[in-house]
Amino acid sequence: MSAPARTALVSTAGHCEVACSFCFRADRARGFLTIATYTRALSRLKETGVEGVCLTGGEPTHHPELRQLVRLALQFGMTVSMVTSARSEAEVSALAEVAHLLTNVTVSADSQGAMALGRTTRTAASAVTTLDAVDTPSKVLHLTYWDVEGEEATQLAGLVAGKGINVQLSPVLVSEDALRRDGRSIQDALRQRARDTASLGQHLRLSNGYRSYLDDLRRMQLTKEEIHPCRSVTLYVSAKGEVRHCPYGTSEISVHASRTEIRAFLDAPATDRVVPDCAAICRPASRDCAA
C-alpha cells in the first residue's frame, strides 16, 4: 500500500514551448487543462487527503485562466505552488499577478552545458530576474545541469546569495541512445555527473538526501534493475485529467471516473517501478516545490 499522497503536480497544458530536447515527459500533447477537469481533479484529490497542488508544465503562465486555477485550489482549501520557466515580460507579469497567492515559486533554469544539450535558453541569471519580480514566501531556482565548470558554479552561487532563493538541482539524464550517438558510454556520463556535482558542491551545500538520490540514480543506471516499486508521495494529474502516481507512471485513472474507482486506484499498491527518469520525484529529501 502506498502512503497517501499529500501533494499533487498538476499539468496545466500538455504542450510546452520550451521543448527541451532532453525532456522525458511521457504525456506530451497539445491542449490546456480545462477548468472543469481541474475542479473535478481538485475535488477528488482533496477527498483522498491531498492538501496542496503544484501547477506545472507545459508552462503554467501560458494558461489562459491561470488566476482561476490558483483561486479554485485555494477555495478547495489547498496550498498552491508553481513550477515555471517564465522569462518573457508577458510570462513574468502573469506570474507576478498570482504570486502573492502562491506558497512557493520554482523557476527552472539550465546550466550552460544543459542549454547546449537541450537547445534551450533558460539561463540561471534570467531565472533569478524572474524570481526577483515575484512576491512569494518561498522561492526556488531549479537547475538542470550538465557539464558545469567551477566558474559557472561560482556565478550561480553569487546569483542567489542573500536573496533567499534556494537552489534545487537535477542532473540531465542523457539517454543511452543519445550517448551512443555521441560515442560515449553510461560510465562517461556518470563520470561527467560526478565532476559536475563536485563543482557545484564547492559553492552550494548539497543535502544528504540529494547525495543519496545521486547514489540511487547511479545504481539504477548501472544495474538497470527496476528494484523499487513507485513510492512517489506526489500524485500527478495530466492536462487531460488522468491521475497517476507520478508523471512517468503508466497506470492511470481519469478524474472523471467514479469516486469509488479513484479511491480503489489510489489505495491499491502502485504497479509502476522506479526508473532513473522518475527517481527525482521520489527522492526523499528533495525540496519538491509542492512539499
Added chain:
Amino acid sequence: MPKPRREKQNHLIYADVVDSKSKAGVWMGERASFRDKQARILEALKDRTDWVNLEGAVMVISAEPAGLTVIAPNPTLPGVIVLSDGGSPAASARLQADAEDKVRAVMAELGSPKRKRRPDPMATPQLLWGKYFQYDRDGEAVLLDPITLESVLLDSGEVSDLAGVSPTATHLALAGLGFTQDGPADDRREALHHRLHTLGIDPTPRRISGLRVVLTDRCNMACTYCFVDTNTGKPDMTEQELAAGLEFLFEQNAGQEEVSIQWFGGEPTIRFDLMQYGDELADTLAARYGVERVRRTVVTNGARLTDEALDHFVQREYGVGISIDGPPGINSANRLLLGGQPADDRIRRNVRRLVEAKGLHVGCNLTPTASNIGRLAESVQWIIDDLGLKFIYVNTPIPTGGKWRVNGAELARELYEARLTALGKGGMLFSVLDRAFQALDTRRPMLFDHMQGDRSLNAALLPGDRVSVCDINFTEPSFLHTLDELRADPALLTSATKKVAPIPACGDCPALAICGGPSRNEQALIGGNTPDPQMCAFYTSTLAVAVWDNTGVQ
C-alpha cells in the same frame, strides 16, 4: 431496555380529499430513515459535483458561474438544504437552480427501482416462539405480535441476549411488555377473530354514509387503466335517479353528523348541471333529515374547468381531487384526451386556477402504473413543485385482467420514499402505508378498505337506479342492488362484508391484522379466494417499512 412502539391514538384524519375517511393519517418524524436517505443523497451528490467537506455538509465549488453552494441535510425534516452564493444575484440564482436540479435528479434516482435492488431481508421476518415475528436489520430487531400489534425495538445487545439461555434480562424485560415464550396461539386466524371481537370491530357494514355518484360514463379522456367503462353510450344519470339516490342517503343518515357525496364519472364535470342540482337538493335534504354536514368532493381529470364550476366549488367548499400520474412524459403515457393528444397544459392551467381559488381543498389522485413505478418520488416532486398540489393520494393497486400488475414489494418501498419526498417539500402523501403505521401506533387492526370505523360504508350510486356496495366496482352483480332492495333488506350490505383472513395462509402472515386477506372486490377481480402474491408482498412490505419506523410524532 427493549423499547415498545409509542402508542398514539390521535392521528390526524384529514385531507382525504376524495376518498374514504379511513385512509388518511400523517406522521412527521421518521427521522432515522430520512437521515439515512439524506446521507445517501449527499453521497450521491459527491459523485457528480466538485466539493469540499464542511462539518456535516458539503460545499460545492463552481467555476461557471463562479461561486459556492452549501448542501446540507435538513436537521429536522427530510430533504436537503441548498444555499448558493455566486457574488451577484443572477449568478447565485443560477447556481441555486443548478444545484437544486442536481439534488432532484439524485433524489429521483435514489427513488428509482431501476437501480439493482437486492431482496430486502427486512421484509421476511422470522417466527419467534411460534407467535411473534422478528424483523432483523443491522444487528437490531423489532418484535411484532401479529395479533395485538404490539411491537418492540431491540438493540443489538438485546438481540444477542435473546438468543441466550432463557431467562436473560431481555427475556424478563420482554415478558414485562407482554412478550412471553409460553402458549403460542394454536391458530392465529382464530386469535385475530377473537381480538376483533374483544375490540368490538365488526366487519359488517351498518349503513351507507357516503355515495360516490357516477353521473355519466362520458369522459373527455381515455386513460388506459380506468376501472370504469367509459363512453359506452349508456344514458347518464337522470335528475330523478339522482334525487332518489340522495333521498336514500340522507334518510339512512338522519340525525348523523355527516354524509359525503363524491361526484364521479366518467368526467363528472361534463354533467355540471347535475352537480348543481344535486348540491342544492343535498342542502334541502340535510336540513330535512338533520344531517349536520355534507362533505362534497369531485374527482376530475382537470382537463375541463369552467368559471361557473370553479365558483360553485368554492362556494360549496369542495374537496377537489385531480387524477394525475406524474409529469407530462409520465402522465401522457396512459392519460390522453379522447383525440389521443396529451392534456397536460390544460390540466396545469386548471390546477393553477383551483389552487389559487380560496377555500378549496385541492389534491391529487395518483395511480401507480407501469409508467410511473420507479419514478414515484420524481412524480410526487413534480406534482408539488410544478403543479403546486400538496396533498397526494396514491390509489391502492387493484387487479386488472385478473392479476396485480405491479411488484408489491417495490411499490411499498417506493411509496415510502415518495412519502419522504412529499414531506420534505411540505406536502403529504397518503397511501396504504398509512394503514400500517396507524395499525401499529393504535394497536388496532386495519382491515377494511371501503368502510369507516363507525361501520358505515362508501357505496356508488349508478345511473339506472342502482347502487354498488363497493365504490370501486360498478359491474360485479353481487354488489349491485336497487334503492328499494336496500331499503327493504339492509342485510344486503353484507355482500360487501369482508371475510377476514379467508385462507389458512393468512394465519402465517405477519400482515394478518393489517391486510386481513383479500377484500370482496379483490376476490371478485381475481376470480377466487387466494390473494395475488403481489398483493401479499405489498402488505407485508408496507408492514416491514412501518415496523422500523416508530418515530411518528405529529
